[in-house]
Amino acid sequence: MKYHPIDKNLYIKNRAKFASQMKPNSVAVFNSNDMYPVSADTTLPFAQHRDILYLSGVDQEESILLLFPDAPYQHLKEVLFLRETNEHIAVWEGEKLTKERAFEVSGIKTVYWLTDFHKILKEVMSYADTMYINTNEHYRASVETETREARFIKWWKENYPAHKVEKSNPILQRLRSIKESEEIDLLQKACDLTEKGFRRVLSFVKPNVMEYEIEAEFAHEFIRNRSKGFAYTPIIASGNNANVLHYIENNQQCKEGDLILLDVGAEYANYSSDMTRTIPVSGKFSPRQKEVYNAVLRVKNEATKLLVPGTLWKEYHLEVGKIMTSELLGLGLIDTADVQNENPEWPAYKKYFMHGTSHHLGLDTHDYGLLHEPMQANMVFTVEPGIYIPKEGFGIRLEDDVVIQKSGEPFNLMRNIPIEIEEIESIMNA
Structure with a gap:
């Protein structure tokens, strides 16, 4: 990133505000934006989904944030999932977040690679009653492209039909409108x-x-x-x-x-x-x-x-x-x-x-x-x-x-x- 590092305490505060508005025994999931293709092997410059950025500071593709304030285990209350980095990726694309660096950015201690997401989510959903899904409800929104967030919501509803559903957006509309x-x-x-x-x-x-x-x-x-x-x-x-x-x-x-x-x-x-x-x-x-x-x-x-x-x-x-x-x-x-x-x-x-x-x-x-x-x-x-x-x-x-x-x-x-x-x-x- 070109910009100077931002104090992780901003994101710690933002997550605490969001968690305080969640219903008991509920989970919220937030996805990064896609890399959007242009043609051949070309993509548009990556722009992070503002909601996961607001709550974690993670400015990287293929990232997921999971919040479960009432989790029975401390390590499941806040979880980041990141694309696993390696030397090959570092050479061809540049450095990606390590687990240690992700904590420095976000203040989140539990960081898994993305390959573990479905396994961890299955465990989490066995404890939780409600899922907060993150739909785009901005008054100017007109979205024709199916986003990564939209694909996840569709997949989640098919695989966990017995859980209650709540919306993250009304909470975020209020929280994000009042600036720290x-x-x-x-x-x-x-x-x-x-x-x-x-x-x-x-x-x-x-x-x-x-x-x-x-x-x-x-x-x-x-x-x-x-x-x-x-x-x-x-x-x-x-x-x-x-x-x-x-x-x-x-x-x-x-x-x-x-x-x-x-x-x-x-x-x-x-x-x-x-x-x-x-x-x-x-x-x-x-x-x-x-x-x-x-x-x-x-x-x-x-x-x-x-x-x-x-x-x-x-x-x-x-x-x-x-x-x-x-x-x-x-x-x-x-x-x-x-x-x-x-x-x-x-x-x-x-x-x-x-x-x-x-x-x-x-x-x-x-x-x-x-x-x-x-x-x-x-x-x-x-x-x-x-x-x-x-x-x-x-x-x-x-x-x-x-x-x-x-x-x-x-x-x-x-x-x-x-x-x-x-x-x-x-x-x-x-």
């Missing part, structure tokens, strides 16, 4: 790398540069600072490309007078940052661009103040909609008649701001979190309003990542990333 201090530090590190990349780009951008060249500047800065790269597919959208919300081609030339919407974030130790800034190709905003930019910035700042403990998701977005409506009226993009005659299901402001304002952030860019439950301290959210005006040839979105505090306004993890017009123009013209 170590996790906030890792998120801050990811945001700091994003800052480095953005400052590099501010000094690089000029008329006629290609969008993919800007993407390359970000990638260079991220990887040289121990990141694997982007936390998600980057959006480098110049001119009218910014009005395509998920534009990822990044293959157009940036023209003088246009704006570039940069939706980019570095990952660090599998934790995501998620930043959006909008900058002028020529280093100076036009009067109209400034007017719209500052309107978006005001919405972001006001929306941020609403992210406090007890806030409900739907009510939050209703309030942000009111703030945005006021700004669009001021810009002359909508009028009072538009507001009076609006469809409550699709308010007038949605013509220019059609997406949500915030989402949970953490190990996933769109992280776990139950949206029907009130916000709590140490949840981390993005704040990302935008105004998109195809007729005027530009779109503006601004986004920061913030941590909800017990009292007062959220703590901005991107507080050091330039966002005010004057600072952006100053750096670009230095």
